Amino acid sequence: MSNSLDDVVSGALAVLDTHGLEFCSMRRVASALGVQPSALYHHVPNKQTLLALMADRIVADVRPTEDGERDARALAVCHGLRDAMLSIRDGADVVATASAFRLGASSIESDLADVLGDRDGARTLLLYVFGHTQATQDHRLASAVGVLEADPDLDASFDRGLAIVMRGLAE
Numbered sequence: 635m636s637n638s639l640d641d642v643v644s645g646a647l648a649v650l651d652t653h654g655l656e657f658c659s660m661r662r663v664a665s666a667l668g669v670q671p672s673a674l675y676h677h678v679p680n681k682q683t684l685l686a687l688m689a690d691r692i693v694a695d696v697r698p699t700e701d702g703e704r705d706a707r708a709l710a711v712c713h714g715l716r717d718a719m720l721s722i723r724d725g726a727d728v729v730a731t732a733s734a735f736r737l738g739a740s741s742i743e744s745d746l747a748d749v750l751g752d753r754d755g756a757r758t759l760l761l762y763v764f765g766h767t768q769a770t771q772d773h774r775l776a777s778a779v780g781v782l783e784a785d786p787d788l789d790a791s792f793d794r795g796l797a798i799v800m801r802g803l804a805e
Contacts, residue, residue, distance in 0.1 A: 655724040
C-alpha cells in the first residue's frame with residue numbers, strides 16, 4: 635500500500651516527537667513508514683520541504699479570532715502558537731526554522747501583522763514566542779532526563795515577556 639503526502643507528514647511528526655529534530659532524517663521517516671527513502675521523494679523533493687510541511691501542520695489550528703480587542707487577539711495567537719509548538723518535541727525548532735527561511739504556507743506572521751497593524755511588531759513578537767518556546771522545550775527535555783531541575787516559572791515568565799513586548803508595541 636502506498637503512502638499519501640499526509641501519511642509522510644504524519645510519519646515525520648511521529649519521528650520528530652520520538653527522536654527529536656536532530657534524528658529526524660528522511661531515512662528514519664521512511665523506516666517508520668515501512669518504505670525505502672526514495673519513496674518519500676515521490677511526495678516531497680527534499681527534507682526542507684518536509685520540514686515546512688511539518689511546521690505548517692504543527693501550527694495549522696493557530697488563527698486569530700475576529701472578535702475582541704487588538705492586544706487580546708494578539709496574545710491569543712501567541713499562546714496558541716506556543717501551545718502548538720510545545721505539543722510536539724522540538725516543535726518550536728521546526729516552526730522557527732521554517733519561519734526564518736520563509737518555508738511553508740503558514741500565515742501566522744501576516745495574520746498577526748493584520749491584528750497588530752504592524753509588520754515589524756508582529757515579527758518581533760513571533761521571534762520572542764519562538765525563542766522562549768525553544769528555551770522552554772530545551773529546559774523541559776533536560777529536566778525530563780534529570781540534567782536540570784524543573785523550572786516552575788517557565789509559563790509565568792512567558793507571560794511576563796509577552797507583556798513587556800506588548801507594552802513596547804503600544805508606545
